[in-house]
Amino acid sequence: MDLTIRIAGAAGQGVETTGDLLVEVFADQGIHCLSTQTYMSRIRGGVNSYDVRISDREIFSGRERADMLIALNEKTLNWFSEKLTEDGIALYSGADKGADQSKVIAIDLEKVATEVGGSAIMANIVAAGAIFSIVGHDIGSLEDHIRSHFQHKGKGIVNANIACARKGAELVGEHAGRLNAPIHGDAPTGICSGNEAVGLAAATAGIKFATGYPMTPSTGVLTYLANAADKYGLVVEQAEDEIAAINMICGATYAGVPAMTTTSGGGFALMVEGISLAGMLELPIFVFLGQRPGPATGLPTRTAQQDLLFAVHAGHGEFPRAVFAPGTPQQCYDLTRHGIEIAHKHQSPVILISDQFLADVRKNCPGLDDTYRPVDRHIVENPPEDYLRYAVTESGLSPRALPGSSAFVVLDSDEHDEDGHITDHIPTRVKMQDKRMRKYAGLLEDLIRPQWYGPEDAGHVLVTWGSAYGPCREAVDYLVHTDESIAMLHFAQLWPLDGAAIADMIGDRHVTVVECNQTGQLGRLLRQVGALADFALMGKYDGLPFTADEIIRRIQ
Amino acid sequence: MMKDKPFFDTDIAWCPGCGNLPILKTFDKAIYAAGVDRKKLVLVSGIGQAAKLPHYTQANVFNGLHGRALPAATGIKLANHDLEVVITSGDGDMYGEGGNHLIHNIRRNIGVKAFVHNNQVYGLTKGQASPTSDPGFTTKLQVHGVASLPFNPLAIAIVEQCSFVARSFAGDREHLQAMMVAALEHKGGFALLDILQPCVTYNKVNTYQWYKARVTPIDEDHNPYDRDKALQLALTWGERIPVGIIYKHDRPTFESQFPPLQNAPLVSRYGEL
Numbered sequence: 001m002d003l004t005i006r007i008a009g010a011a012g013q014g015v016e017t018t019g020d021l022l023v024e025v026f027a028d029q030g031i032h033c034l035s036t037q038t039y040m041s042r043i044r045g046g047v048n049s050y051d052v053r054i055s056d057r058e059i060f061s062g063r064e065r066a067d068m069l070i071a072l073n074e075k076t077l078n079w080f081s082e083k084l085t086e087d088g089i090a091l092y093s094g095a096d097k098g099a100d101q102s103k104v105i106a107i108d109l110e111k112v113a114t115e116v117g118g119s120a121i122m123a124n125i126v127a128a129g130a131i132f133s134i135v136g137h138d139i140g141s142l143e144d145h146i147r148s149h150f151q152h153k154g155k156g157i158v159n160a161n162i163a164c165a166r167k168g169a170e171l172v173g174e175h176a177g178r179l180n181a182p183i184h185g186d187a188p189t190g191i192c193s194g195n196e197a198v199g200l201a202a203a204t205a206g207i208k209f210a211t212g213y214p215m216t217p218s219t220g221v222l223t224y225l226a227n228a229a230d231k232y233g234l235v236v237e238q239a240e241d242e243i244a245a246i247n248m249i250c251g252a253t254y255a256g257v258p259a260m261t262t263t264s265g266g267g268f269a270l271m272v273e274g275i276s277l278a279g280m281l282e283l284p285i286f287v288f289l290g291q292r293p294g295p296a297t298g299l300p301t302r303t304a305q306q307d308l309l310f311a312v313h314a315g316h317g318e319f320p321r322a323v324f325a326p327g328t329p330q331q332c333y334d335l336t337r338h339g340i341e342i343a344h345k346h347q348s349p350v351i352l353i354s355d356q357f358l359a360d361v362r363k364n365c366p367g368l369d370d371t372y373r374p375v376d377r378h379i380v381e382n383p384p385e386d387y388l389r390y391a392v393t394e395s396g397l398s399p400r401a402l403p404g405s406s407a408f409v410v411l412d413s414d415e416h417d418e419d420g421h422i423t424d425h426i427p428t429r430v431k432m433q434d435k436r437m438r439k440y441a442g443l444l445e446d447l448i449r450p451q452w453y454g455p456e457d458a459g460h461v462l463v464t465w466g467s468a469y470g471p472c473r474e475a476v477d478y479l480v481h482t483d484e485s486i487a488m489l490h491f492a493q494l495w496p497l498d499g500a501a502i503a504d505m506i507g508d509r510h511v512t513v514v515e516c517n518q519t520g521q522l523g524r525l526l527r528q529v530g531a532l533a534d535f536a537l538m539g540k541y542d543g544l545p546f547t548a549d550e551i552i553r554r555i556q
Numbered sequence: 557m558m559k560d561k562p563f564f565d566t567d568i569a570w571c572p573g574c575g576n577l578p579i580l581k582t583f584d585k586a587i588y589a590a591g592v593d594r595k596k597l598v599l600v601s602g603i604g605q606a607a608k609l610p611h612y613t614q615a616n617v618f619n620g621l622h623g624r625a626l627p628a629a630t631g632i633k634l635a636n637h638d639l640e641v642v643i644t645s646g647d648g649d650m651y652g653e654g655g656n657h658l659i660h661n662i663r664r665n666i667g668v669k670a671f672v673h674n675n676q677v678y679g680l681t682k683g684q685a686s687p688t689s690d691p692g693f694t695t696k697l698q699v700h701g702v703a704s705l706p707f708n709p710l711a712i713a714i715v716e717q718c719s720f721v722a723r724s725f726a727g728d729r730e731h732l733q734a735m736m737v738a739a740l741e742h743k744g745g746f747a748l749l750d751i752l753q754p755c756v757t758y759n760k761v762n763t764y765q766w767y768k769a770r771v772t773p774i775d776e777d778h779n780p781y782d783r784d785k786a787l788q789l790a791l792t793w794g795e796r797i798p799v800g801i802i803y804k805h806d807r808p809t810f811e812s813q814f815p816p817l818q819n820a821p822l823v824s825r826y827g828e829l
Binding site (some may be wrong): 233256420 | 616618620624630633656657659822823828
């Protein structure tokens, strides 16, 4: 059983409120759900949509077609009707315009809400009542949700909302129970978005200082941290620009506080000199890069995977770094914590790449640990008087002390000697550059290898990274039941890479690189490290995320 | 406490007679006079001749990127507000490349002291105009003379209600030390000390003699809390250049306004909440 409900309307019409409500009520009943959002870069008007997919098994991708469309205005009814499944049904908020009543139910949601004693903003509750009835759910669970969420607003508000829900359910008439949906399940009842998972992981891992300049789709992480600041004892600062944001965290990490910054492609471009600074100063900064389509301002609210090569190569000069890209909210949590640990263990900048699709996706998550478990900062507590911040060692890692301790800690963006002071002595330069680059050996020891999914003897492998995980995984799940001999290789760590080991995994299989860009950036990166020679590219750069449907269609 | 002359035995990159030399010597005396514990002192700089100063004394050092001394210093102060964070950098670094950060950190009132060596010319890159060069100043790059008006750091700071604004002159070490000590002892947030500094190699106009003929200490009865008078002083540049504590404004420091920083520095409360 698998059902997609698409709520569409203008910005400001409550699309997100309605979608969030559905997700929460379905998840409360242990039903697997996954929501995705598309929206325009505007505060009012336009066309926004919010898909809620529910299933009796775990799901990882949105669908192309919806089984039910909730069109909050005529424009979205026209826009999305053709994306309904054959048996699908539309609920149109407005007066009946004589459409085929077996396909379109017209209910003026706002009018109904006010008629039953509620207010216009309760239109989404009328819609929810109608939806629950159409998918054959008892609206008792919706009523319970209303009671627990609106209790603090008083009995009158609770009763008005319940009246709205009941009226919505009643008005669908003979369409009640028309669509099949899972009723109960054993999925985790908690819901988490990609950005929430990053924020929670950062706060619990000991990030004490977070900076950023607001930029979609990264802002949600900074907002999450700002709201968690008092609980976890951290400081969040909206910087005057991204250059300040990254230099601030360089300062804070020097002083011993784990720190991160959040941005998207354009802001990341401004931060690039700071990435290089962290490489030279060997500072454990953590950068969250939420991608959206470029070049330049591009499509500010859409999704893309176009900044992989940019992130892997960002910064002038040569220095070690690690780059990660989670595929699910759970991986967002795990890799954020891991990334902060790696940054400190290897005294190097770490970049975590997400995108609008993953930032906004909401999915059942088993309870993510919200206890404070600060990562090891690998700090020398009482350095000797003759302490050298950049002492040359075999591993390349020099003992890290903090300013304000028993020794001076000297850092310079110029080439420096072991004491941190400026030099342009040529042999010293070579010695120090070699020392820094030796840290790559340690980074490779901690490498997260790509995940193989599907039959091991598959002749064709979908090679992908980051947020394309879910759609590819579902495509494999479907295709293994067809004639295709197919598997997935998913990269959650994008740098450094072990080219020889990847080449062994891929062998002589046919490779299709699946990524949300036009030029096959992962494919090119794997070629650069000698992991593969030829690949076919399934790219996508229309600003929308992959769905399993699209991948299956394009493979067949 | 260390002596007032902690000079490193190091190869100083400045020209003989450079205005940075008296600033360095005076700085070391001021640190001693103000009773600053050098182990708690962090010198932050960007790039330029002035930005090399931290390498020629004893302190913790963050010599970062060009123009970015202020955001780095802000991050350091927020992470550990027990540290004395002092920026020593030049006019190109602080008023040109880093101008935006100057404006916004004055707004924040972060507890950082900025000593800006202002020689009205670029030394490191060998003689181009700086944001404070006077109009008409000719260089190898500004061949027809500087066409833009100079940046007025003091006026900007006063308009933005900077908590401490002062000016001094590298050629008057007694005055300079008094200003540095006053800035170091200022506990009310961001302090801007603009230090007029001759460049003996690339600025043949604004020489020691040129400054000496113009630099005039402010009247002792000047009330630094009088914003209008302060602005008049900041706008005075020509036959007379006022030096001294020009403006003060009392308001909470940036770091005093975050609940997590109330009891102890962020860095010392890492292990537990």
